[in-house]
Amino acid sequence: MEPRNQTRVSEFLLLGFPQDSEDKPILFGLFLSMYLVTVLGNGLIILAVGSDSHLHTPMYFFLSTLSFADICFTSTTIPKMLVNIQTQSKSITYAGCIMYFFMVFGGMDTFLLTVMAYDRFVAICHPLHYPVIMNPCVCGLLVLVSWFISLSYSPIQSLLMLRLSFCTNGLIPHFYCELAQVLMLAYSDTSVNHILLYMVTSCLGIVPFSGILFSYSRIASSILRIPSATGKYKTFSTCVSHLSVVSLFYGTGFGVYLSSDASSWRRMIAFVMYTVVTPMLNPFIYSLRNRDIKRALQEILRRTLYVQGWEHLS
Numbered sequence: 001m002e003p004r005n006q007t008r009v010s011e012f013l014l015l016g017f018p019q020d021s022e023d024k025p026i027l028f029g030l031f032l033s034m035y036l037v038t039v040l041g042n043g044l045i046i047l048a049v050g051s052d053s054h055l056h057t058p059m060y061f062f063l064s065t066l067s068f069a070d071i072c073f074t075s076t077t078i079p080k081m082l083v084n085i086q087t088q089s090k091s092i093t094y095a096g097c098i099m100y101f102f103m104v105f106g107g108m109d110t111f112l113l114t115v116m117a118y119d120r121f122v123a124i125c126h127p128l129h130y131p132v133i134m135n136p137c138v139c140g141l142l143v144l145v146s147w148f149i150s151l152s153y154s155p156i157q158s159l160l161m162l163r164l165s166f167c168t169n170g171l172i173p174h175f176y177c178e179l180a181q182v183l184m185l186a187y188s189d190t191s192v193n194h195i196l197l198y199m200v201t202s203c204l205g206i207v208p209f210s211g212i213l214f215s216y217s218r219i220a221s222s223i224l225r226i227p228s229a230t231g232k233y234k235t236f237s238t239c240v241s242h243l244s245v246v247s248l249f250y251g252t253g254f255g256v257y258l259s260s261d262a263s264s265w266r267r268m269i270a271f272v273m274y275t276v277v278t279p280m281l282n283p284f285i286y287s288l289r290n291r292d293i294k295r296a297l298q299e300i301l302r303r304t305l306y307v308q309g310w311e312h313l314s
Contacts, residue, residue, distance in 0.1 A: 105150070
């Protein structure tokens, strides 16, 4: 075997989207717009829930936490991509590449969607016991456990990455440091990293998804036992927004991780849907069908216009 260059790499190159010079302003404007909409939309959800006492319930507490996680999830990839497009650079530092906050917030999304499914299960299947089961302490504990599990992975994987040696021409065919692609650039033994990756994928993907399926199987059973069609519709309507977000999140996620061609345009588009479009659409899905959120947002707008009008008169 030929001796390898043992020099520690200082950066990787994110190939991202193939682009001509005339395409860069379009890509920059497109992703900047989507990022701003994502931050603004999710920020308004957080503001609405925090400012309206009627929304201080478990469902909206989980929703505001999901909005915060979505802002962080998108912020781990898009700002760096925008900088690289603007500066015509493709580099990312070694330290910035091995800190896997992307999977932290992606995992947080999966746990929160599971917790929200459990919340709907308790509300529909055990309505009389809902205030006792979903009390503030339990809700806070569920979110804290979700954060703890999600945050535990990143430092462990980062420490394991530090022992690896990488090729000096580290080309990653993505707009962010996808772990599987980074491991392909290592020429030292990555078996432990891959074992941890598979374990975490199961923990952050399969287990929460199974919990969601179980919750909705029980919810469907309860809805079918409701005698009136109106009652069935009203009960099911409380789950439509969450089901839409789950379908969008897992649909795009499966499209990303079940694709065999790592550099294909189809998989790249799936990554954009998963990391950018889904967090951007979540606030619209929850606000367009939700009268309470609409009312809270209208009240915020009314107060803002009132304050601005008063300052103008002053």
